[in-house]
Amino acid sequence: MTNRAFYDAALSDFLQSTSDNIIGKLASSHTQQLQHEQTGAWAAQVQILQQALSGLTPRDGHLFFEFLIPRMGRRADAVLIYQGIIFVIEFKVGSSNYHSADLRQTVGYALDLKNFHRGSHSLPIVPILLATKAEKSAWELNLDKDGVAKPIVDNGQQIADIIMQCAVKLQANQVDAIEWSNSGYLPTPTIVEAAQALYANHAVEDIARNEADTQNLGVTSDELLELIHQARVNKQKIICFVTGVPGAGKTLVGLNIANTHSNPKDNEYSVFLSGNGPLVSVLQEALAMDKSSRTNMSKAAARRETSQFIQNIHRFRDEALDGSVPPENVAIFDEAQRAWNAEQTSKFMQTKRNQPDFNQSEPEFLIEVMDRHEAWAVIIALIGGGQEINTGEAGLAGWLSALEHDYSHWQVYCSTELLKGEYISDGLSLENLQNANKLPSLHLATSMRSFRAEKLSSFVHHVIAGECSKAAELAAELQAQYPLYLTRDLTKAKQWLKQQSRGLESIGMLASSNGIRLKAEGIFVKNKFDPVSWFLHPHDDIRSCHFLEDVATEFDVQGLELDWCLVGWDADYRYNDQQFEHWRFKGTQWQKRNKEQDKRYLENAYRVLLTRARQGMVIFVPEGNDGDPTRPCHYYQHTYQYLLQCGFQTLPFD
Structure with missing residues (x-):
């Protein structure tokens, strides 16, 4: 049998x-x-x-x-x-x-x-x-x-x-x-499906492709579990940086560790923490729904359980303000590069949490909280490159700086990939850290988000960087399995997307949070958005992504994914026939972004949007309207032509 x-x-x-x-x-x-x-x-x-x-x-x-x-x-x-x-x-x-x-x-x-x-x-x-x-x-x-x-x-x-x-x-x-x-399984589940499978006691190797090289999820997970065990036995404090390309499974690795030691009575009790509110809400609800359907547990009881396994990092931070020692010896920080810098954290804590003397960055404070454990503690920081999308995000530099100046007694484990410019943007290195250890398995090199297009993240990188010839080379390889389409007609874009979806495959409409003038086309990025309804409700629910009525921004979808995506491209990131320009719509007009950090946030916003689709996408670039000074046609025309040069094809029925 x-x-x-x-x-x-x-x-x-x-x-x-x-x-x-x-x-x-x-x-x-x-x-x-x-x-x-x-x-x-x-x-x-x-x-x-x-x-x-x-x-x-x-x-x-x-x-x-x-x-x-x-x-x-x-x-x-x-x-x-x-x-x-x-x-x-x-x-x-x-x-x-x-x-x-x-x-x-x-x-x-x-x-x-x-x-x-x-x-x-x-x-x-x-x-x-x-x-x-x-x-x-x-x-x-x-x-x-x-x-x-x-x-x-x-x-x-x-x-x-x-x-x-x-x-x-x-x-x-x-x-x-x-x-x-x-015969073998090569599954590439969505993060929601993967979390549900882990929570139902499937092994991580059973729900993710086990590549032939040494950089697969099982090896990385085993390495981290062993480091946790060593830290407890040897009474050490260690921090592990896990890097990886977008969609490589960093979050899945973190969830696997937390799930393995999710019992509060476990000697190596762990918690998964994320500042990504939509991701936390969607995962908590999805796990609760799944557990309730598999057991006699009510959804409310299941939700209470899952909210301990996966927590919002800000809740964890606020509960530690009283100086108490957290119950978990292992803290896994998802998207750790998005932790706030000292200015942003201090401003928030002083004005919103009544902490007038607070003057630490989020990485500094979180390390200090885990350092309160007398015997041992482990921090696992999941680091994604090129994904900072919000004001005040410290990036990896915030973590390295805290370790160098205040927590030099912590052992540091990472791969050599951590030293590359994609992860360190301001010249920091590991040279000043006394206890740095290199482990190749702590880098995940293969994207799993799209089982049809492992080179999608590289393609998107070239598109965002203005390197159309390099993008076009990859597009030629991708198109056979991963459709990349472009249109000026939103109705046709929606029609195409609905034609692609079969079975339980998901479709959804995305746009930049600053794509304000897409409002003229019927895409309202400022509408109230409910991620749980959008991601988890069934196909016949008008609040779900499948109806293509509500639009999700980079803040709503980072860390999550869909099978097929429609991406609305506004004039905030516009091509001028030479290079990209960075703009922000404020009040009644466009304002140019001049700060390099602001420019990077916008580029990363589009990077997030263009890497959400697992099976294919269509980009909608409006025609514009010369009678409207906020969206004249030339704001969009060069962008449309550039994307064609990158290898996007016009819809078959355009």
Whole structure:
């Protein structure tokens, strides 16, 4: 029996087995307390399939019940391998309707097998939604270009006919079902899916691609867990800097460490901290929803639990103002380069927290808080390059300066990549640190955000830097798997995006927080934004990203991702036929940004926006209006032409 399914058997064996025997095997593999409804559903599924499949050629089939779907960490009700075709069958026993949400779920399983299960890459996959009390429905086989069929719906009466006709039409080559089942998974989950899987006790290696080199998530996680253990045993205080390209999985590594030691009674009790409010809110709610659905725990109780595992860094900081020792010996700071400098922190603490004598940077204060532990403490600082997007962010320099001047007794661990200019922008080095140790595994070199385009971050870097020829070279490689489109028509951009999304794939509209004049096009970046509703609510909820009505800015989406994105490009970052200009809209007019730091924030805002899509994106550049002095056509025309030169293509129906 494979470990990928609760039950599997050759079709001939399945047809000869009793229902009790099959359900017994299913129940013995099930890890949760079985409800009567579950065993009843299995009994109905077995009865329907034994009756329907009896007319097939037994030697040509193999059946799997409760088959693990890699990216989602969920299990498909049934997967039938028959004459070289994968049939993903999702049952809705007792349902009298083919609900759109159930269709999306079924197609989602098929797409995840196609994209993330090695044995499924080249095979045709047919998703079937089976609602047992629904009306009989006409069907036809239509394959998309990747070999995944449009979903077929049935009430169980035509299932044998569907399978046999598909086999005749496709004439696929036979495959070894066991070999197919045991072929490797290469999942690249979203951070929300990954966090849910970790919280449900999946290993990090099971939910992320395990690259052949030494810089994968499992190795990095193991290294950090060992350093934590050493610090406790040897009574040391250490700080580990984990660097990586955008989308490489730094946040996932941090969540894995925190989840491993999430019990307050654990000797190495850890907490995941982030100043990214939307990310914290979305992860806390997603984990609570998932745990509530898997257990008998109420969502409120689950939310209380997840809010301890993942915390807002400002809550952690404020609770430490009384001089107390935090309960956690290990603190993981996500996006640590975004910690506030001394000026910003002091200003906030003095005016908002009634701390008139406060005069530290956020890194200084956070190290001081963890230094209160007498025996040992560990800080894991997750550092992203080129991602500072807000006023007063200290970058890596704030951490190194604090360690050099006040906490030289702390051991420092990092990779040599930490010394590169992408992470240190003002000439600092590790030379003045007494206890610096180099570990190559603390750098994650491969982006996992887009399973279709590992070179996306490099492409975006060249686009932002004004290097169109270098960008165009990469675009030529990307386009086959990762569409990069450009349009002047917002309606067509939305139409294209909706056409791309299948199953549970997400779509969303993004724009710069200073893209104020996109308001004239119907994109309102200043509207109140609810990240939980936008990211987590279902496709038919008007508040969700899928409706393409509410727009998210760089502050809303940093650290999160979507499958397909529409990016609105305003005149704040405009090309003038020679180079990019940096502008800010204030009041009723554009003002030029002159400070280098302000320019970098704007560049990084667009860097964030252009690296959110996992499967492809379309950029909308307005035509402008010469009758409006805030958006004349020439503000946008050169930018549009530049992006074409970078390798973006016009929409096929433009």
